[in-house]
Amino acid sequence: MNTPDSAAPPAAAPTPRTRTLADPDTPFAVVDLHRTRRNIERLRARADRLGVTLRPHVKTAKSLDVAALLHDGAPPCPVTVSTLAEAEAFADGGYTDITYAVGIDPHKLPRVIALLRRGVTVRLLLDSAEQAASVAEASRRAGLPLPTQIEIDCDGHRGGIRPDAPALTGIGRVLHDAGCLDGVLTHAGESYFAYSAQERRLAAENERDAAVTAAGRLRAAGLPAHTVSVGSTPTAHAAEDLTGVTELRAGNYVFFDLVMAGLGVCRVEDLALSVVVTVIGHRPEHGWIVTDGGWMALSRDRGTAVQAQDQGYGLVTDLDGELIPGLVMTAASQEHGTLTARDGAGLPDLPVGTRLRVLPNHACATAAQHRGYHVVDGARAPRAAPRTAPVIQDHWERVTGW
Amino acid sequence: MNTPDSAAPPAAAPTPRTRTLADPDTPFAVVDLHRTRRNIERLRARADRLGVTLRPHVKTAKSLDVAALLHDGAPPCPVTVSTLAEAEAFADGGYTDITYAVGIDPHKLPRVIALLRRGVTVRLLLDSAEQAASVAEASRRAGLPLPTQIEIDCDGHRGGIRPDAPALTGIGRVLHDAGCLDGVLTHAGESYFAYSAQERRLAAENERDAAVTAAGRLRAAGLPAHTVSVGSTPTAHAAEDLTGVTELRAGNYVFFDLVMAGLGVCRVEDLALSVVVTVIGHRPEHGWIVTDGGWMALSRDRGTAVQAQDQGYGLVTDLDGELIPGLVMTAASQEHGTLTARDGAGLPDLPVGTRLRVLPNHACATAAQHRGYHVVDGARAPRAAPRTAPVIQDHWERVTGW
Numbered sequence: 113m114n115t116p117d118s119a120a121p122p123a124a125a126p127t128p129r130t131r132t133l134a135d136p137d138t139p140f141a142v143v144d145l146h147r148t149r150r151n152i153e154r155l156r157a158r159a160d161r162l163g164v165t166l167r168p169h170v171k172t173a174k175s176l177d178v179a180a181l182l183h184d185g186a187p188p189c190p191v192t193v194s195t196l197a198e199a200e201a202f203a204d205g206g207y208t209d210i211t212y213a214v215g216i217d218p219h220k221l222p223r224v225i226a227l228l229r230r231g232v233t234v235r236l237l238l239d240s241a242e243q244a245a246s247v248a249e250a251s252r253r254a255g256l257p258l259p260t261q262i263e264i265d266c267d268g269h270r271g272g273i274r275p276d277a278p279a280l281t282g283i284g285r286v287l288h289d290a291g292c293l294d295g296v297l298t299h300a301g302e303s304y305f306a307y308s309a310q311e312r313r314l315a316a317e318n319e320r321d322a323a324v325t326a327a328g329r330l331r332a333a334g335l336p337a338h339t340v341s342v343g344s345t346p347t348a349h350a351a352e353d354l355t356g357v358t359e360l361r362a363g364n365y366v367f368f369d370l371v372m373a374g375l376g377v378c379r380v381e382d383l384a385l386s387v388v389v390t391v392i393g394h395r396p397e398h399g400w401i402v403t404d405g406g407w408m409a410l411s412r413d414r415g416t417a418v419q420a421q422d423q424g425y426g427l428v429t430d431l432d433g434e435l436i437p438g439l440v441m442t443a444a445s446q447e448h449g450t451l452t453a454r455d456g457a458g459l460p461d462l463p464v465g466t467r468l469r470v471l472p473n474h475a476c477a478t479a480a481q482h483r484g485y486h487v488v489d490g491a492r493a494p495r496a497a498p499r500t501a502p503v504i505q506d507h508w509e510r511v512t513g514w
Numbered sequence: 515m516n517t518p519d520s521a522a523p524p525a526a527a528p529t530p531r532t533r534t535l536a537d538p539d540t541p542f543a544v545v546d547l548h549r550t551r552r553n554i555e556r557l558r559a560r561a562d563r564l565g566v567t568l569r570p571h572v573k574t575a576k577s578l579d580v581a582a583l584l585h586d587g588a589p590p591c592p593v594t595v596s597t598l599a600e601a602e603a604f605a606d607g608g609y610t611d612i613t614y615a616v617g618i619d620p621h622k623l624p625r626v627i628a629l630l631r632r633g634v635t636v637r638l639l640l641d642s643a644e645q646a647a648s649v650a651e652a653s654r655r656a657g658l659p660l661p662t663q664i665e666i667d668c669d670g671h672r673g674g675i676r677p678d679a680p681a682l683t684g685i686g687r688v689l690h691d692a693g694c695l696d697g698v699l700t701h702a703g704e705s706y707f708a709y710s711a712q713e714r715r716l717a718a719e720n721e722r723d724a725a726v727t728a729a730g731r732l733r734a735a736g737l738p739a740h741t742v743s744v745g746s747t748p749t750a751h752a753a754e755d756l757t758g759v760t761e762l763r764a765g766n767y768v769f770f771d772l773v774m775a776g777l778g779v780c781r782v783e784d785l786a787l788s789v790v791v792t793v794i795g796h797r798p799e800h801g802w803i804v805t806d807g808g809w810m811a812l813s814r815d816r817g818t819a820v821q822a823q824d825q826g827y828g829l830v831t832d833l834d835g836e837l838i839p840g841l842v843m844t845a846a847s848q849e850h851g852t853l854t855a856r857d858g859a860g861l862p863d864l865p866v867g868t869r870l871r872v873l874p875n876h877a878c879a880t881a882a883q884h885r886g887y888h889v890v891d892g893a894r895a896p897r898a899a900p901r902t903a904p905v906i907q908d909h910w911e912r913v914t915g916w
Contacts, residue, residue, distance in 0.1 A: 137598065137619075137621060137622050137625070137916060138619065138621075138916070139916060140916070171848060171849075194810075194848055194849045195849065196539070214794070214806060214849045214850065215794035215795045215804065215806070215850075216794070217539075217540065217792045217794050217806055217866075217867065218866070218867055219539060219540070219792065219867065220539050223539070239795050240795060240796065240866060242865065242866045242867075243794075243795075243866055246866075246867075265797075268800065270804065270847060270850055270852070271794075271795045271797070271804050271850065301847070390619045390621065392616070392617035392618070392619050392645075392673070393617045393641050393642060393645075393673045394642070395667075395673070398670065402617065402672065402673050404616060404617070404619055407815075407879065408596075408882060409916075411813075411814055412813055412814035412815045412816070412876075412879055413809075413814040414814070445672060445703070446573060446596055446878055446879075447573075447596045447597060447616045448616065448617075448672055448673065450672070463644065464619075464620070464642060464644045464645055464648075465619065465620055465621065465644075465648075474814075476848055477809065477814055477848075480810060480883075481882070483914060483915055512885060513885055514539060514540070514541060514542070514811075
C-alpha cells in the first residue's frame with residue numbers, strides 16, 4: 113500500500129507556455145485591461161465629483177471579472193442588469209444590490225422572489241398600473257416587499273411614463289400600499305444621438321429634471337422616492353449637476369465603441385474591446401481584403417451608419433492595437449469580413465495569415481457574439497523589438513441567456 | 515446489505531408536467547418541426563430531381579437535432595460547416611464527410627488534421643497560391659492528404675477566383691502534387707438580391723457555369739476535379755439543370771426567413787424559426803407596444819431594409835403562429851422591442867404579459883443569439899378550444915463558438 117511517504121514525489125507542474133494574441137484560433141474577442149481600467153476610473157471620478165452613487169450597468173461586459181474592476185478590491189458595488197440571468201450570476205458572485213432595469217414581465221416574478229429570499233435586493237422597474245398590481249399581489253403572497261421603481265420617460269425614447277403623467281401617483285400608491293415603492297428611474301436613450309457636448313449637457317439636465325420632478329410628485333402625494341436614478345453613457349459623461357439624483361447608471365463606458373467615439377464621448381484610443389481576425393484572402397480587383405471575422409464575430413450592429421462618419425462594421429488595427437489608417441471593415445457575411453481602404457489610403461500589404469483587430473460599432477452587441485474575452489494589458493505590452501504579439505493574461509467568461 | 519431483491523421498489527418517476535410556449539421565461543427561440551420537415555423535404559425532392567448530392571450547410575441551425583432531420587434515420591449525410599467548432603461537433607455526432615466552406619487560415623490546419631486522423635473527411639477551401647502552398651506543406655508534414663477545393667467567384671460577391679483566372683491551374687497543380695486537389699466550389703451570394711424567379715434561374719445557371727467551367731479547365735490541364743459544388747438557398751430552389759455539378763449546398767432553407775420570403779423563395783407560412791417575446795408595456799401616444807425581445811433576442815440583422823417591403827426587425831404572430839395583420843417589430847434596443855402597426859392596421863389590444871412570436875429577417879443571425887431551441891410541432895398543435903399554447907416537444911442545443 114502506498115503511503116504519502118512511499119509515493120513518488122509529485123511531478124513539477126508543467127509551466128504553461130505564455131500565450132499571445134497570435135495563438136488562439138480566430139475570431140475571438142479581446143479586452144484591453146489598461147483601457148478598461150482607465151474608462152472605469154474616468155466615470156468613477158465623475159460620479160464622486162457629482163456626489164452620486166454609481167450603479168454600473170453590467171449588460172455590456174456581462175462579466176464578473178470586468179465587474180470586479182468596478183469596485184477594485186472593495187466590497188461588490190450596486191449594479192444594474194438587463195436580464196435575470198445576469199441578476200442570478202451576479203448574486204452568485206456576491207452582489208447584493210441589483211436593479212433589473214427592464215420593465216417587469218409578471219411571469220418572471222418567481223425568479224425575482226427567489227433572489228430576494230436569498231438576501232439579494234433586486235429592484236424592479238415598471239410603468240403601468242397592470243404591472244404595479246401584479247407586483248403588489250406577488251409581494252403580498254410572498255410576504256416580502258419587492259422593491260420597485262417607476263420608469264420615467266424623459267425623452268420619448270422607449271418605455272416609461274412622462275414625469276407629469278397623471279398615472280404616476282396612482283401607480284406609486286399601489287406599490288407603496290404593498291411596501292414596494294422604491295423610487296423612480298429614467299434613461300436618456302436619445303442621448304445616443306446627441307452630437308455635441310452642449311446637446312449632451314442638455315440631455316443630462318433633462319434626464320435629471322424628469323427624474324427629480326417625478327420623485328417630487330410622489331413625495332408631494334405623501335409617497336416615498338428613496339431612489340432617484342438616472343443615466344446613460346453619454347449623459348453620465350456630460351452631467352454637471354445631479355442635485356436631487358441619488359444614483360447614476362451607465363454601462364457602455366467600460367469598453368466604449370465607435371458609436372461613442374463618433375458622438376465625442378470618448379476617443380478611438382479609449383476603445384477597450386476588439387475582435388481579432390485573420391486575413392484569408394485578397395480581391396485586388398475589388399480593393400478587398402477578406403478576413404475570417406464576419407457578423408458572427410462582430411454582430412450585425414451598424415450603429416455608426418447614422419453618424420457623420422460611417423465606420424462600416426469597424427476600424428482596423430494591427431495586433432498591437434495601432435490603427436491602420438484608412439482601413440475599414442465595410443462588409444460582413446456570417447464568417448467573412450471585407451476590409452477596404454478609404455480617404456485615399458492605399459490597401460496595405462497584409463498577407464494571408466495576418467492577424468488584425470477590429471474595433472466595433474457597438475460594444476454591447478459585439479461582446480454578445482462571444483462566450484468570453486481574452487485579456488491583454490495594453491499598457492504593459494507596448495511594441496517590443498523583436499515584435500511579439502501582446503501576451504494574453506487571462507480569459508474572462510460572459511453570462512449568457514436570459 | 516441490500517440486494518436488488520431486498521431493495522425497495524424504485525419510486526415511480528414523476529410525470530413531467532407538459533410544458534407549452536406559455537411556460538419558459540421569454541425571450542426564447544422556437545423551431546416549428548412541421549415546417550422544418552416540410553422545408554427540408556422540399557429541397558431534398560429538388561436535389562433528387564436534379565440528380566445531385568445535397569450537402570446541407572449546417573451553419574443556420576448549428577444543431578445536431580436539426581441535422582438529424584436532414585437524413586431522417588438514414589446514415590449521416592454530407593454536410594457543409596462554417597466553423598471548425600461545427601466540424602468538431604458534427605464529427606462527434608457521427609458525420610464523416612464535412613466541407614469547411616470558409617477560406618482556410620493556415621493556423622487552423624492542426625485542428626483539421628486532427629479530424630482527418632479520426633477518419634473524418636474534412637474538405638477545405640482556398641483561393642490563393644499562398645494558401646495552397648500552406649496546405650500542401652501541412653499535408654506532406656502530416657503524411658496525409660488534405661482534400662481541398664478551389665473557391666470560384668461566380669458573381670463578385672465575396673471570395674474566390676474567377677473561373678477564367680490564369681491562377682486556377684497553378685493552384686490546382688500545387689494541390690494535386692500534394693494529393694490534395696478535390697475540386698471546385700462556388701456560391702452565388704448575389705442571388706440574395708435576385709428578386710424575380712427569372713433572375714434566380716439566371717443566377718443558378720451562372721453559378722453552375724462558373725463551377726463547371728473551372729472544373730473543365732482543371733481537367734484540361736490534366737488535373738482532377740472530383741467535386742463540383744454549387745449552392746445558395748435562392749439558387750438551389752431555382753436551378754433547372756445542374757449538368758456537370760456533383761453537389762448542391764444550401765443552409766437557410768431549413769428555417770427560411772423574411773429575407774427569403776421577400777425574395778419569393780418561400781412563403782411567410784414556411785418560416786420555421788421564431789422568437790417568443792412578452793408584452794411589457796404600452797406607449798399609446800406613440801403607437802407602440804413594448805416587448806422584452808430586443809436585438810439580443812432577434813439580432814441586429816435588418817436584411818429586409820433593402821427589399822421592397824422593409825419588415826423592420828420582424829413580423830409578429832400570436833403564440834399559435836397566426837400572423838397579426840399589420841403588426842411589425844420596428845425598433846430594438848438590447849432587451850426591448852417596439853411593435854407598431856402599419857398598412858392602416860389598428861394597434862391590437864395586447865395586455866402586459868401577452869406572449870407573441872416574432873418571425874425574423876435572417877434565421878442564421880437570429881438563431882445565433884440563442885443557446886438552443888424549444889421545439890413545437892405546428893401540424894399537431896393547431897388551435898384548440900379551450901385555447902392552450904403549443905406544447906413544447908423537445909429542446910435542441912446549438913453549437914457555439916469557433
